[in-house]
Amino acid sequence: MNHVTVVDLGYGDAGKGTVVDWLCGARPVHTVVRFNGGAQAAHNVVLRDGRHHTFAQFGAGTFRPGVRTHLARHVVVDPLALAAEADHLASVGVSDALDRLTVDGEALLSTPYHRAANRARELARGADRHGSCGLGVGETVAYGLAHPDEAPRVADCRTPAVLRRRLAALRDRLTAELGPLNAPPVEDCLPAFGGFADRVAIVDRTYLAGVLRAGTCVFEGAQGVLLDEWHGFHPYTTWSTTTFANADTLLAEAGQPGAAERLGVLRIATTRHGPGPLVTEDPALPLADPRNPTNPWQGRFRFGHFDAVAHRYALEVAGGVDGVALTHLDLADRGLRICRRYDTLDRLEPGPPGDLDRQAALTARLLAARPVYDDGPPADWPSAVEEALGVPVVLTSRSPTAEGKAVRKGRLFAPVV
Template sequence: MGHVIVVDLGFGDAGKGTVVDHLCSAGPVAAVVRFNGGAQAAHNVVLDDGRHHTFAQFGSGTFTPGVRTHLSRFMLVDPLALAAEADHLRALGVADALDRLTADRDALLTTPYHRAANRARESARGAARHGSCGMGIGETVAYAQTHPDAPRVGDCLSPIRLRRRLSELRDWYRDEFPSGEDVPDVDACADAFTAFAGRVEIVRAEHLHRLLRTGSVVFEGAQGVLLDEWHGFHPYTTWSTTTFANAETLLAEAGEAAGSATRLGVLRAYATRHGPGPFVTEDPALTADLPDPHNLAGRWQGAFRVGHLDAVALRYALDVTGGVDGLAVTHLDVAGARPDLRVCLEYEIDGERVGRLEAGPPDLDRQAALTHRLLRARPGYAPLGRAEETIEDVLRTPVVLRSYGPAASAKKAVKGLATFGRALT
């Protein structure tokens, strides 16, 4: 099949998990490589027999026997959350998920201290909260930027070094948030992380190089391009590179030719956003009418919001990523049952009509200014019509996979998914 990189072009929750599950079940696929984010990911996969799992760190192809998961160095690995996820998979009949998992020794560890810091900092923002899953993702990255000895997966193989680094992290947390929530003692945390090292194969970068030569690999992204740390609508973003960049870096390091992997962009037939931040096409009526059973409002993440398809935002996502080879469109069953759905073709901002947003190099000040403009934007709509045809027309990109439900059997490959682009041959 060739290597494929799966990226969400929106604010997340577009259906990356169900797309990856389909690719792996249609296979053959050797492994799923996770290349950004951490335990805050929520990639829902529902099987034809009704079994459902929300994949966070394991690859969303894990239900397919033999498909491995590799957590690359760009992942933030939470051993405690990973153990809980493995338990749920075991209850669903997947007993060997941990046996099929490898983790890069250079990946950062997310700990209970990061999680507590995340929640304390977000709570302190009050009404100005940025939106968070409360899993410690941003704190893991921020701590590592100022502390070269931040704990990493490889430290789990050295109990003495692990305890020292966890102690430094705990002390930082207590100094930074003296009234923060209680956290586990270092020995308990270290014991759990050492047990993780005894159960999971911890590897060097060369492992991925070999893995890429055993067969086709699916690179599974987390969150969405519109939440990207550099190109998203700051400050309502994630501390993660959500574009194709990390996956393509890993491929280049392994000696794969530039452009050798197929870029697959995922979007819903309508727009959604979880938590605060600009959402130009939001429609309270759609939010009320189209609840998502797998994306509920949460204490930290906030409300699940629904709106009409936003071609302006999606064009921006395509521009900042450099484009895709094909699109996977999900929730077409919903679109087919809702003739009232529309597509936003342009914004009106301060009397100006805008059909395309500027996509420049990383600049958080510019992104913050863009966010300010988007909060004043008003959508200019047209009827959605037949969703997949409209999407191809307004984005000038082929739809190669259509999804009419959560299970792999509800997917329809079009325009030769097995032959499109550079890699699916």
Template sequence: MHTIVVDLGYGDAGKGTVVDRLCVPRPDAAPVTAVIRFNGGAQAAHNVVTTDGRHHSFAQFGSGTFSGVPTHLSHLMLVDPLALATEARHLASLGVPDPLALLTVDRRARLTTPYHAAANRARERARGTARHGSCGMGIGETAAYALAHPADAPTAGDCTSRTALRRKLTLLRDRLTAAVGPLDAPPVDACLDACTAFADHVTLVDETHLPGLLRRGPAVFEGAQGVLLDEGHGFHPYTTWSTTTFDGAETLLAEAGRPHTALRLGVVRTYTTRHGPGPLVTEDPALAAALPEPHNGHGRWQGAFRAGHFDVPAHAYAVAACGGVDALAVTHLDAPARHRALRLAHGYRTPDGPMDRIPAARPGHLRHQQALTERLLSARPDRWQTPGSDPHAWTDALSAALSAPVLLESYGPTAADKAGPLAGPPRGFLAGPPAGSPAGTPTRAVSAGRATAG
């Protein structure tokens, strides 16, 4: 069976470390044939730490790269050739031999260029104190330009033709300059050289590649960002130009003739975080100080890394927006022992009265989503639950809150810090946390079933 990994929060829940563990070879499981990226682009920052101490923040390469698992960038990805080259160099410096040889790219994937990134940053600067929290990588500009000018938007396949690509890059630069003013970006010839070099060093494939890849064995579909940032379901305007639910992966599976053949794995952490502005009802500034994160901090374009207690209504809303999950992966299970005041909020207080659930709406109904955003910005957490320091009390509480079994538990950043049926031999639910983690409780059996909390 394939697995789709999606963040049920605002991002940064630990998708990278979960994918890394799923890709580590196990004697009782078939090896993962590929990590397939199905949304977003170079703005992803999926942190993986190896057991020997190496760290990489995966952006376009799949988070199974340290295990030698190939990456496929699907036609739903936005591919940034310059950022990809930089990422490949860092992976090589960490001992990954010839990272680009592990990569296949669908020719139809849209390109993100320095012109998109420059326009993105110019628009965000113009917003002043009303910034949306963009990553500044040009993802929204890439998506918006492709919608406005589909025939002229450059693709990975265009990188094999200097003539076609020059025309598209020139048009792109001129149109974005007309929209936002002079762009802080290199000349067309420099971009052209980088893109054609990209085509010379990666394997470009057509639509027949993915079906064959999925026939060879289990694959892991690695999502980007989080459901609460989704372009249609997120809290507008603090959203991304990307579908962050399971939909993209399900589309690829259907196109390959293998619909509904994947486990839908939702990732949550024991406390809720987000980068930059927007609703975070359970925010508690003390948490950021009590639970410092070496790989998450203030971003020049995103803004501050914020933390709050676990937000049940928001995560239940995400599960419902996804159309349900089969199982959960829970990360940061070491945090309750380090900060015993961690708790879950099961509802909100708002000026309009109590709010136990976030109402769903038709995806893309931005006026409704913006009104919802305003309500959430004025909400305060209510109806608390404090599971204590026992990690199993937390997995029980989260499983009950989101109506889904927990099949992977993470107590630290490395693959060795993971436990559960998806992380080791199928010995029931959990034989106990890894060595050095808080003491556990007896093994429990669990069965997976599609949950649709909220």
């Protein structure tokens, strides 16, 4: 039970990256395993000396010397974005990030064609945008589902003839559906993907079992449970399983089912980047997040009071946690309150995965719901969150650096000495 899986119990952006970085400093960690999402992830880590990196595909423990990253087959891998991320890491003092990276060859390969198609679809939605990041991750997954035997995968980068054929078919299908795409010719893409295959260790799915035996691993989730492809509030969701499910599958395949503690991450403010339900949204809150600015694809970064109704729902659909990391406690004096029920309901009922009509109906109910708040801000946020959610708060964070973290006495996840 020395592994840890980290999952966001909100709409993302709660601080998974800074928690993963802390874990990798508080105990000896061999590898950070990314198990969902892709280049659209944005996990910010700030060091005491001010160095900062937004982790997308590399694990958020990469600032820690020797900590490796493994991209499991559930990750959508974008080699071009990965190269740019490695360049930024080098500029802030991490020159060996690619040397510490392994990638499962079965992972879907995200390409400029997926990105161009994603942006074309989102622009066509006009005012009904879903809040995509515009990086092609969902488009890559959708194409993989529609054409599982022809979708480009990481292992194809080692075989130029196969990759050329699959990229051409991808380009032709998307062009026939959407019109001309703003993307380079296939021949211009091949050298970059070939260079990726030459530089990075591409492995098969059996590799992870050895990693798990070699030492402690931290499984780092992307986005948040309330954006889950099946349990989120359709259509404002991601094409990714954001619960613990993928990590659980990987552990079971490696012969270590249940061998990871489950850590959920929450802000004391419930936030959302882009459109979709945010029942407790309050534009009057004196809050800002400079690392989550408004952008042309997602739109505004929105703030609300702590939504215990939504977070209890996330706990249910995720199958529970061993503890919660509660972040942004430095904002406790900003008038934030707790919402334990809505005017029309006090519990969101989980449904079976795959029933998107049901999830869309739930979205409609949430868009019409109004929050009912406690009388005032809690005097003790960790205790109040424990009482509202029925789970222990085991880690608190008052700043984006590791030094701002504190283990609650007598709780799980204490540092290994």
